[in-house]
Amino acid sequence: MSARTVIPFGPQHPVLPEPVQLRLTLEEERVVEAIPAIGYVHRGIEKAAELNEWVQNVFLVERICGICSFLHALCYCQGIETLLGVEPPPRARYLRVVWGELHRLHSHHLWLGLLADSFGFESLFMQFWRNREMIMDLLEMTAGNRVIVSTCTVGGTRRDIAQEQASEILRTLDKVQNELDKLLPVISNDYTVRSRTVGKGVLPKDKAIRLGAVGPVLRASGVAQDVRMIGYAAYGELGFTPVVEQAGDAHARLLVRMKETYQAIDLIRQALAHMPEGEIITRVRGNPRGRTISRVEQPRGEVVYYLAGNGTRNLERLRVRTPTFANVPALVQMLPGCELADVPVLVLSIDPCISCTER
Amino acid sequence: MNIITTARVKSPWILHFDTGSCNGCDIEILACLTPLYDVERFGMINVGNPKHADVLLVTGPANRRNARVLRNLYEQMPAPKVVIVIGTCGCSGGVFHNCYNMLGGIDKVIPVDVYVPGCAAKPEAIIDGVVLALQRLAERSESKPALAEALA
Amino acid sequence: MTTGEQPTSALRPATIVPPAQAPARIENLERIPLADLLPRVRAMAAQGARLVTLTCVDMGGAFEVLYHFDLDLQLQHFSAQIPAGDKLPSITSEYLCAFLVENEIADLFGLQVEGLPVDYHNRLMLTEDSSDRPLLRER
DSSP states (O other): OEEEEEEEOSSSSSTTTSOEEEEEEEEETEEHHHHHOOOOTOOOOHOOOOOOOOTHHHHHHHHHHHHHHHHHHHHHHHHHHHHTOOOOOEEEEEEEHHHHHHHHHHHHHHHHHHHHHHHHHHHHHHHHHHHHHHHHHHHHHHHHHHEEEEEEEETESSSOOOOHHHHHHHHHHHHHHHHHHHHHHHHHHHHHHHHHTTTOOOHHHHHHHHOOOOOHHHTTTTTTOOGGGOOOOTTGSSSOOOOOOOOOOOOHHHHHHHHHHHHHHHHHHHHHHOOOOOOSSOOOOOOOOOEEEEEEETTTTEEEEEEEESSSSSEEEEEEHHHHHHHHHHHHHHSSBBBGGHHHHHHHHHHOOHHHHHH | OOOHHHHHHOOEEEEEEEEEOHHHHHHHHHHHOOHHHHHGGGGGEEOOOOGGGGGGEEEEOOEHHHHHHHHHHHHHHHHSEEEEEEEEHHHHOGGTTTTTTESSSGTTOOOOOOOEOOOOOOOHHHHHHHHHHHHHHHHHHHHHHHHHHHHH | OTTTTGGGGGSSSEEEEEOOOBBBOOEEEEOGGGGHHHHHHHHHHHTEEEEEEEEHHHHHHSSEEEEEEETTTTEEEEEEEEESOOOEEEEETTTHHHHHHHHHHHHHOOOOOSSOSSOTOOSSSSOOOOOOOOTTTOO
């Protein structure tokens, strides 16, 4: 047996915007074991959510993750609405789809760029981030802030999208799609992209389910599961099929996310076309009672909220299971057998969001 | 300004560390480096090595585990150096003020020169903050004790 | 177009809905004795269900641990109660992915878990100087 080396990968590492550590045991260049060490950004949000009032928590859960903040707020608000027995107005449900899909679009652009950066394809990284700014402008135009849009609230949304804003969104989406069309052949066929991703970190279907993988990681292993299929917000009324790939390797995960950008553009167009007129918020009274589970599909996968209320202004318990937390076991199983130089690509292939994971 | 100071201020190298932010400010820092805002045209380069860095960008409030890592990174940076905190939560604790694993603002752990509030701080504000910090870096670079420390 | 202009319909008077009569309940929730836990989890694994997560709730003197499973987007939950001081059996023999969440429960609630393949010894999320068992309810 050759000598073993233990390499701490992180917590501060150029490829990771966020601190996480993987303790990699290597034999020569090959990884034989990976143990995650987390807790570098653990804040204690679940406890803070019990100390705050349930209305204030909307702003707290948005800051569990700045990349998918709207979808955290959506999941929380849907849970509270169930506890209160309130239905948001139809227009609010469509508005939620628009902002939710804009978030997915910018998040996938962000990730596609970061993955390109992780294997040294600098110009592709810059291209995706250049295009992403168009989507950020849409978020700023409709919500007034680029990252944390804070438009979702209990009972509906806090802002409306006016007619001329909707046409501006449609115009910009045409441009985004035009740019994506140029990049799709690079993602699918380029030699550099393929040589760094095809056949790397293969996760078979049965293993993916058994390891609790969610989102694009699960769908890239051939499982057609997307929480949007249960039809929350207005998804039940919009035409929608989950994107599935069969190969289960890093390239399949790349393709799933690339195709989901097109899907997001399509869903925004549909939602804007079918958006009913009317109010955007149902004002609510009373305090949440009982308990419920709320699920939403984030760019990284399924997020699960457990909410329990006792009729007071404070929640009894708020539990958040974020997609990266579910995908870490899959990552730990993917790494053994790969070479050290492929570790950054595989870590990024699950689209890790550490601030989500540790809350 | 002497030639070393000029060189330093015209091409500051940046180290970024996240101490528990929500990621919002981190992606805005990355947005600064990409084509629309493109701070690299001012000679700013994002480096992964603290020993190469002049400017430390910190996002998020310090938590108990990474305070040690943050202090370690700060001490490894050569003088003169400046620290910029990005985002409201790094300035004061912000929305995370009542979380049990948080120490509060970054200034509870290391000295801070520039505070950039905002949730999330916009790229324009971040670039503004870096420019302010460069003035501080120039002053520090000219002052004798800092020079002595740098040469020691 | 100006940035962040406030459309008018947000300012319309809104309807007020009375609070729900009965407290909301989780569907497909089954209370099971702790002794049945592993056989039931094994049965779920045999059906090809995905383990969504575990949720621990402090009930004061006892803990309620909820096991959430997903089978083709249908949720199934098991609820087991465990007195404080007792050890929770790990389900990692069936679902290896539970090691993270079981460690987290041990960390935040001080509920000991038996049979963990990777034991972080209550230091997954917390550090030596963190507050101990922060998610316990103050009594």
